[in-house]
Amino acid sequence: MVSIPDLANYRKDAVAGFLRTRRTRIDPDACSPAFDPVGDRRVAGMRREEVAWAARISFDYYVKLEQGRMLNPSPSVLNSIIKALRLSALDRRYLSLLFEEEAPFEARTDERDRHNARATLDEVASHFPEATMRHILDRDLNLVLPDAASKAILFPGNASAPSELSLVDYMFSRQHRQYSRKVYVDWRDKAAEVIGLVHMKLVTQVASESLVSTVQELLHDPAFRQLWTRYVPYKNTSGCWRIRLRGEDNRFEVRDCPYITVNAAEDPEQSLVTYL
Incomplete structure (x- = not known):
């Protein structure tokens, strides 16, 4: 059965989808202890454990983030993930807004x-x-x-x-x-x-x-x-x-x-x- 995103859960789905798609664009760091040069890499880009290593956070913590189960990382953790995924300026802003507890609401003009x-x-x-x-x-x-x-x-x-x-x-x-x-x-x-x-x-x-x-x-x-x-x-x-x-x-x-x-x-x- 096809899963249809529910916009009522937008932030959770967007965090999960954004992190997953961005790591597939980045070549893994051969210096990472998580890097396996001879193993079967079934996914493009970086694995989750490689992102966690690059961001200097635990693998379990990153998995929770990518699954949308944690929407309140500290600014230092967020910056580490941004650097690990080498995000553009607009992507950085978008991800930061996704993790805001209350995203800024722009008042309508009269x-x-x-x-x-x-x-x-x-x-x-x-x-x-x-x-x-x-x-x-x-x-x-x-x-x-x-x-x-x-x-x-x-x-x-x-x-x-x-x-x-x-x-x-x-x-x-x-x-x-x-x-x-x-x-x-x-x-x-x-x-x-x-x-x-x-x-x-x-x-x-x-x-x-x-x-x-x-x-x-x-x-x-x-x-x-x-x-x-x-x-x-x-x-x-x-x-x-x-x-x-x-x-x-x-x-x-x-x-x-x-x-x-x-x-x-x-x-x-x-x-x-x-x-x-």
């Missing part, structure tokens, strides 16, 4: 601040008249498409494309993924990014009930679940995606589109994503 923030982002957008596409992204990962050109790119051939929708739904729902798979050439990488954004929402306790419900339902999809259980966080900043666009001759062409993300000072919950 209606006036949200309105002012939107006006600020609209002003910023006006300085990029030649932008390929733009959209507003809020804390619940809802997309607001402010112009017809952006809607036409994300929903090619759909004259009744919505002006607002969930980014998660756009990428994964049966209704919309026919479009996202066509638009994003590297769809699987984009899908992993979106899942990474959700992981950061959950670990900082800012995910709405609607977003949690959507993800819980999607976890029944094996393809979504496979990406989800990698526990790779993501922070939306800048980058480049290959986008399939309709050209002047009405044929589709693939274009490299760098994008930048701008957050509003009045309301960090909202950001403008502009594809150049």
Whole structure:
């Protein structure tokens, strides 16, 4: 029987999945007393005993951590594990938040601040008249498409494309993924990014009930679940995606589109994503 992650146990499952996947990426230290150069290594990367040795903690203690049975390691132990697994800055932040007894809750801004923030982002957008596409992204990962050109790119051939929708739904729902798979050439990488954004929402306790419900339902999809259980966080900043666009001759062409993300000072919950 397939085990479906329950988001009510998110921190426990995420700690277990995160530690397990990260150690598989690291080559074992040949100097470790736990290293067996001739034994049958049935798993990629480091074994649990090798991580425990590198972090200078007991094997039993590390096993409890990786199984999600202990969610309160000391700062020194946590730092030792971070070093042993050679984590990136974002991975370090994500793991630290998972072990927080009470993850920081970001208070929602009021209606006036949200309105002012939107006006600020609209002003910023006006300085990029030649932008390929733009959209507003809020804390619940809802997309607001402010112009017809952006809607036409994300929903090619759909004259009744919505002006607002969930980014998660756009990428994964049966209704919309026919479009996202066509638009994003590297769809699987984009899908992993979106899942990474959700992981950061959950670990900082800012995910709405609607977003949690959507993800819980999607976890029944094996393809979504496979990406989800990698526990790779993501922070939306800048980058480049290959986008399939309709050209002047009405044929589709693939274009490299760098994008930048701008957050509003009045309301960090909202950001403008502009594809150049």
